[in-house]
Amino acid sequence: MSLAGVDGDDVNAVEVDASEPAAPPSPTAEPSLLVDLARNSTRFARAWRDLIASEAALARINLGRMLLVALFLPALTIGVIVGLDGVLVGLLHHVVADWAIAFGAVAVINLALLFVLLLLLRRWWRTLSLPRSREALTNLWRNHDDNVTAGKNPDTRGDG
Numbered sequence: 001m002s003l004a005g006v007d008g009d010d011v012n013a014v015e016v017d018a019s020e021p022a023a024p025p026s027p028t029a030e031p032s033l034l035v036d037l038a039r040n041s042t043r044f045a046r047a048w049r050d051l052i053a054s055e056a057a058l059a060r061i062n063l064g065r066m067l068l069v070a071l072f073l074p075a076l077t078i079g080v081i082v083g084l085d086g087v088l089v090g091l092l093h094h095v096v097a098d099w100a101i102a103f104g105a106v107a108v109i110n111l112a113l114l115f116v117l118l119l120l121l122r123r124w125w126r127t128l129s130l131p132r133s134r135e136a137l138t139n140l141w142r143n144h145d146d147n148v149t150a151g152k153n154p155d156t157r158g159d160g
Contacts, residue, residue, distance in 0.1 A: 085110065 085106050092102035 081110075 088109070089099075089102045089106050092105050093099055096102060
């Protein structure tokens with residue numbers, strides 16, 4: 001069978017010999033390389049765009065979840081504190097047999113815990129500014145002239 005689709009009986013038919021080497025690429029093959037490069041570049045840009053879009057969608061979903069948890073967490077915390085306060089009031093009522101004293105004692109305990117937490121937050125807030133590191137850098141800057149050159153060239157060999 002020839003390339004022209006004609007049987008080998010026809011003398012004008014062109015047949016392909018498998019032993020012939022393929023022709024070297026002609027100078028006109030460059031545009032196909034540029035087309036392939038452009039196609040691959042487009043695919044690459046499209047893949048990056050899809051990746052960014054999917055990450056933005058995931059971030060949007062996670063932001064919604066974070067907001068939901070940010071609203072749920074304080075409600076849960078308040079519920080736990082109220083529940084613990086109720087248990088503590090019940091225990092104190094069992095000990096002192098007076099509801100007013102039990103409620104008052106729990107209120108004082110809550111205020112004391114709030115005060116302690118505010119003191120802890122204040123201490124933790126101060127460490128955010130890295131006071132030791134700032135002090136060390138300030139001392140290093142002030143005492144950088146240990147060889148007492150007062151800005152002069154400490155090299156005794158001269159300028160040359």
